Amino acid sequence: MENNNQSFGQTPLNQPISPSPQPQPKKSHKLAWILGGLVVLILLAIFLPIYNGQDICGFNPASGCWKAKLNLIQYVKYVKYKTREVSVEEKLGYKIYENSQYGFEISIPKDWVVEDSSSSTQNPSIVIKSPARSDLPGYQGEPVYFRIAIVGNVSNTGKIINKEGHFSTIKEVSGQQSAWNVNIDYQTEENTAEYKIGQRIISTFKFTN
Numbered sequence: 283m284e285n286n287n288q289s290f291g292q293t294p295l296n297q298p299i300s301p302s303p304q305p306q307p308k309k310s311h312k313l314a315w316i317l318g319g320l321v322v323l324i325l326l327a328i329f330l331p332i333y334n335g336q337d338i339c340g341f342n343p344a345s346g347c348w349k350a351k352l353n354l355i356q357y358v359k360y361v362k363y364k365t366r367e368v369s370v371e372e373k374l375g376y377k378i379y380e381n382s383q384y385g386f387e388i389s390i391p392k393d394w395v396v397e398d399s400s401s402s403t404q405n406p407s408i409v410i411k412s413p414a415r416s417d418l419p420g421y422q423g424e425p426v427y428f429r430i431a432i433v434g435n436v437s438n439t440g441k442i443i444n445k446e447g448h449f450s451t452i453k454e455v456s457g458q459q460s461a462w463n464v465n466i467d468y469q470t471e472e473n474t475a476e477y478k479i480g481q482r483i484i485s486t487f488k489f490t491n
Contacts, residue, residue, distance in 0.1 A: 328354045371486055381408065385491030386432070390483050400433075408432040409461075410447075410483060412476045419474075420466045424451045428476035429461060430483060442487060447480035 369389075376389040379396050390396065390410055397409040410432070414425035430447040449471060450461040471477050 371482065376486075379410075380490065382490075384408075384432075386487060386489050388432070388483060388488075389486040391479060394479075394483075406433060412479070415476070418449060418464070418466065420470050421449075421464055423464075424453070426451055426464050428474070428480050430480055432487075442484060447477070447484065449474075449476070 371389040375392055377392055378387055378389050380387040381398075381400070383400060388410070393413050395411050397407075397411060400406045400408050408431070410430040412428040414427055416425045418426050426449045428447055429450045430442065432442050449464040449466065451464060452459050453462055
């Protein structure tokens with residue numbers, strides 16, 4: 283009879299012993315370090331100044347031109363500014379006149395002026411006026427201006443009251459200045475530079491409210 287010396291609870295000699303489980307490293311610590319490093323890199327990319335060696339002009343007109351040394355946020359804004367669609371008016375150096383009272387804006391050349399009497403209780407108006415000229419074909423008299431009148435209406439918005447604009451003279455009547463339209467041939471008026479600029483100005487009119 284075969285003698286079996288195996289005691290109760292012992293592992294048989296011919297059975298492999300399974301290794302004891304090893305403690306696994308905690309993944310949470312590695313993930314925290316990775317996330318922390320990414321946050322630091324992002325903050326450095328956003329706030330650390332970068333340099334691209336170009337002159338920047340116009341992005342901040344008050345600062346003039348300077349060598350590009352911007353952080354990432356500023357650089358993204360600058361790229362958007364440079365790649366935006368530039369209007370014809372901006373290329374021509376037009377300035378934007380904004381009126382929050384009547385909720386509109388309009389682009390005008392730098393040598394044109396805005397006469398704003400919208401606070402007047404008698405005859406509120408906003409007039410865009412060209413430089414004076416005294417050589418208007420077919421007219422002899424006082425210097426004339428090409429004028430585009432904008433007024434407020436009862437709904438508290440602006441509107442152009444003369445859709446094309448007209449040449450006018452400025453006369454003083456009873457101590458007050460008044461505009462008087464000049465009677466010239468319509469085709470002559472259409473051929474003037476002021477008329478053509480006036481139509482471009484009118485085309486930029488838009489409500490902001």
